[in-house]
Amino acid sequence: MKKIKAFEEVHKIYDQCKKCDLHLLPYKKVISNNNINGKIMLIGEAPGQTEQNVGIPFVGKSGELLRFTLTNNGFKANDLLITNTVACWTGIGNPKPLDKQIEKCFDRVLMLTMIIEPKVIIAVGKIAYETILKYFDNDLDYITFQNMEGDIIKIKLYKIFHPSYILRDNSKKNDWIEKIKKIYREIYQLF
Ligand code: SF4
Numbered sequence: 001m002k003k004i005k006a007f008e009e010v011h012k013i014y015d016q017c018k019k020c021d022l023h024l025l026p027y028k029k030v031i032s033n034n035n036i037n038g039k040i041m042l043i044g045e046a047p048g049q050t051e052q053n054v055g056i057p058f059v060g061k062s063g064e065l066l067r068f069t070l071t072n073n074g075f076k077a078n079d080l081l082i083t084n085t086v087a088c089w090t091g092i093g094n095p096k097p098l099d100k101q102i103e104k105c106f107d108r109v110l111m112l113t114m115i116i117e118p119k120v121i122i123a124v125g126k127i128a129y130e131t132i133l134k135y136f137d138n139d140l141d142y143i144t145f146q147n148m149e150g151d152i153i154k155i156k157l158y159k160i161f162h163p164s165y166i167l168r169d170n171s172k173k174n175d176w177i178e179k180i181k182k183i184y185r186e187i188y189q190l191f
Pocket residue numbers: 014017018019020021022023029086087088101104105
């Protein structure tokens with residue numbers, strides 16, 4: 001119940017958010033895939049056009065590749081809480097979100113992490129990984145985090161290529177899949 005209320009609070013803050021200039025674009029906010037029971041948090045870069053149409057992250061072409069590869073290699077869809085460093089589409093051509101935009105939006109990810117208390121975070125792409133290292137206390141392999149009760153928890157951190165990179169350079173696909181399989185083997189021992 002506490003979790004649901006806290007999650008609704010995140011939506012209340014960010015559904016109408018005007019904290020950065022991305023709010024000037026007339027697009028829907030993409031907060032997360034709403035899976036408050038997710039044990040594995042995936043953090044990508046920014047929603048794309050398809051995502052902002054439906055308000056759910058990673059549902060476009062690259063998102064489909066990522067979701068298919070994860071579930072095809074053992075991950076359960078119900079275990080995944082998916083979000084991005086920013087909640088607004090950055091516009092035509094998907095320019096990278098600016099540091100000042102991420103800075104305004106990443107509190108949302110910190111709040112989600114506090115609510116969900118995932119056992120694992122997977123950074124999807126370089127921007128997400130660098131952002132995580134910047135905003136979370138970490139030792140590269142683990143994030144240290146304070147939950148809603150004030151307890152310090154440790155979250156295992158992984159990084160993988162962004163699926164849009166795999167779509168552009170298919171030669172990396174096998175390595176990418178092997179990495180996802182390796183993560184699966186390691187993390188499902190934690191549950
Ligand atoms: S990107 Fe985040 S901070 Fe910026 S307007 Fe959208 S919801 Fe608000």
